[in-house]
Amino acid sequence: MDVKKKTNHRFSEPNLPNLADLEPGDLIEIFRFGYQHWAIYVGNGYIIHLAPPTEFAGAGCASLMSTLTDKALVKKELLVAVVGKNRYRVNNKHDTKLPPLPTTKIIRRAEEMVGRELQYKVTSENCEHFVNELRYGVAKSDQVRDALVGVGIAGLGLAALGIISAAVVKKKKQQNQ
Numbered sequence: 001m002d003v004k005k006k007t008n009h010r011f012s013e014p015n016l017p018n019l020a021d022l023e024p025g026d027l028i029e030i031f032r033f034g035y036q037h038w039a040i041y042v043g044n045g046y047i048i049h050l051a052p053p054t055e056f057a058g059a060g061c062a063s064l065m066s067t068l069t070d071k072a073l074v075k076k077e078l079l080v081a082v083v084g085k086n087r088y089r090v091n092n093k094h095d096t097k098l099p100p101l102p103t104t105k106i107i108r109r110a111e112e113m114v115g116r117e118l119q120y121k122v123t124s125e126n127c128e129h130f131v132n133e134l135r136y137g138v139a140k141s142d143q144v145r146d147a148l149v150g151v152g153i154a155g156l157g158l159a160a161l162g163i164i165s166a167a168v169v170k171k172k173k174q175q176n177q
Contacts, residue, residue: 029091050130072120074113098136
């Protein structure tokens with residue numbers, strides 16, 4: 001059975017996950033304060049996700065802990081427990097560009113990972129990389145890409161501001177001579 005190509009971006013209400021709309025292999029985007037946590041739906045209300053060892057189900061600030069550790073655990077937990085009071089949605093956002101692997105392969109690979117401790121790096125081996133690798137066979141994180149682009153744009157802006165400031169200071173010095 002192959003994964004259906006869908007990009008359902010409908011949000012659920014907090015604590016009311018609509019499990020009937022989920023299909024095994026779906027990517028679940030959970031909106032935490034300041035970032036998104038990612039998981040893969042494996043059926044019967046369960047997800048598999050990569051989380052810092054200190055995270056507990058429903059934790060809202062796992063990103064802080066994830067930046068302080070270089071290891072993470074692959075966990076299988078109930079979606080409702082992990083979502084807690086946060087919003088979530090199905091977000092198979094790469095289906096139009098990357099063909100999803102067959103559902104049976106996605107689920108088998110995810111289940112085989114449960115309980116493993118993996119390297120964790122916010123920029124290259126995070127929960128979004130993990131679930132995209134399972135669904136598409138390609139580890140990628142749009143959050144990281146977007147953050148790096150934002151930092152790059154901010155850096156260019158600061159550099160331009162510095163150049164302009166230096167030019168203004170130089171002009172003032174020349175006028176005062």
